[in-house]
Amino acid sequence: MAEITAGAVKSLREKTGAGMIDCKNALVEADGDEAAAIEILRKKGVATAGKKAGRVTAEGAVGSYIHMGGKVGVLVEINCESDFVARGEEFQQLVKDVAMHIAAADPRFNSRGEVPASELDKEREILMEQLKNDPKNAGKPDDVLNKIIEGRLNKFYEENVLLDQPFVKDPSKTIGELVTEKIASIKENITVRRFARFKMGEGIEKKTDDFAAEVASMVG
Numbered sequence: 001m002a003e004i005t006a007g008a009v010k011s012l013r014e015k016t017g018a019g020m021i022d023c024k025n026a027l028v029e030a031d032g033d034e035a036a037a038i039e040i041l042r043k044k045g046v047a048t049a050g051k052k053a054g055r056v057t058a059e060g061a062v063g064s065y066i067h068m069g070g071k072v073g074v075l076v077e078i079n080c081e082s083d084f085v086a087r088g089e090e091f092q093q094l095v096k097d098v099a100m101h102i103a104a105a106d107p108r109f110n111s112r113g114e115v116p117a118s119e120l121d122k123e124r125e126i127l128m129e130q131l132k133n134d135p136k137n138a139g140k141p142d143d144v145l146n147k148i149i150e151g152r153l154n155k156f157y158e159e160n161v162l163l164d165q166p167f168v169k170d171p172s173k174t175i176g177e178l179v180t181e182k183i184a185s186i187k188e189n190i191t192v193r194r195f196a197r198f199k200m201g202e203g204i205e206k207k208t209d210d211f212a213a214e215v216a217s218m219v220g
Helices: 006-016 020-029 034-043 048-052 089-105 117-132 142-160 175-186 211-219
Strands: 059-067 072-080 170-174 191-199
Touching (some): 006 175, 089 175, 089 191, 170 175, 175 191
Antiparallel strands (some): 059 072
C-alpha cells in the first residue's frame, strides 16, 4: 500500500475542498492515486468543487494583461456566482493570473469541447502516419495504434487548450486545477468563459523592401 503523506492529503484538500479525514480516507482507498481519490470524493458527494459545478455563474470580471511594452495583450472573462466574490481579492488575483498565463502560453482554445472535430481528426491522421512510419510499430493492429494516439492527444491538449495547460507560475498544476482549487477555497462555482489574445502586428503582411530592385529601377 502506498504511503499517504500529509502533503498528499493537503494537496487533495486544496483541489476538492473536502475535509482532511475524508481526503486521507479517499487516498487510502485509492492507494495514493490522487485522480482516483478525487473521483471517490465526488461519488460520495464530499468534494466541494464537484458539488458546485452545476451552479450558475452569472457574475464575475473581465481582466486584462499587457506584456512586452504593449506587444501582447489579453482580455479574459471569468465568471462566479456573486458580485461579492467577483470583487474579492482572491478572485481578482485568479483573473490576473489567468490573463497573464494566456499572454505567456498562447492557448488556442478555452476547453477541449471547443476544439473542432476536424482539427482533432487531422491531428489523429498525422499521429497515425508517424506511428506507421516508425519501425517499432510494425505489425501492430490499428486498434493498438489508436490507443497510443489517444494518449498522445493529451500533449496536443496541453499545448493548445487553456484548461489543460500547465500554469506558468506553477507548472505542477493545470489552469483547470487552479480553477478547481479556487472553487474549493472561495466556495462558489467558477468558470473561465472566454478570452482573446492580441499580438502586435499579427496577421499583417509586412512589406519587405527589395533594395537591389529599387537601386536597379533608379539606375534604369
